[in-house]
Amino acid sequence: MTTIYYVEDDRDIAENVKTYLQIRQMEVHLFYSIADAKQALLRKCPDLLLLDRNMPDGNGDELCKWIRRLWGNQLPILYLTVRGETADIVQGFQDGADDYVVKPFELEVLYSRILALLRRSGQTKETRLFCDHLSLDTDKMSVFWEQEEILLSQPEYQLLLLLMKNKGKTVTRRQLLEQVWDSNGNYVNDNTLTVTMKRLREKLHNPTCLKTIRSFGYRLEESI
Structure with a gap:
């Protein structure tokens, strides 16, 4: 089963995404702060990370760089950002993000991006x-x-x-x-x-x- 870590401070969005992905046989762990996500990442590398840029205790760009130092390119990172943050998206890619989805997003679009990233990383085939x-x-x-x-x-x-x-x-x-x-x-x-x-x-x-x-x-x- 694919394991996903999702770093998001909006609990309603996080729970909706978790429910949707669980139905699709994915294991989703929610983290409402960068600090909690770091603690989990020190223990285990998931199959993919969903990362909201604007967190209460820090910036997604900094977490991206920290992850790349810890896990290299082993962990695919899907960046979540709001419309109009073009500069932030560019910064996210520079700091190690692999792809991005603009909020608000359709759950099916998010799921297709997740599958595409997993395919690229060689971690899944669509069966x-x-x-x-x-x-x-x-x-x-x-x-x-x-x-x-x-x-x-x-x-x-x-x-x-x-x-x-x-x-x-x-x-x-x-x-x-x-x-x-x-x-x-x-x-x-x-x-x-x-x-x-x-x-x-x-x-x-x-x-x-x-x-x-x-x-x-x-x-x-x-x-x-």
């Missing part, structure tokens, strides 16, 4: 797909609703996988029938899809992110 509280691991062929593992039949899993891979797009009923069943040589009627989808919804606790597009098909899209 997980997400939508709201749902996650699917393509390597383990496992599905989770928050922290609960959901056991699916093969057609249910393949159906969810196809929708996950096309998140944000409507997948037609015909496409689902052809790719989930006909590709395996199993020719079924349209009612099979309806029944399988019904069972899938029930097992997934009827998620709001799974939409029925009447007369066309289905679509998965973020709703939180």
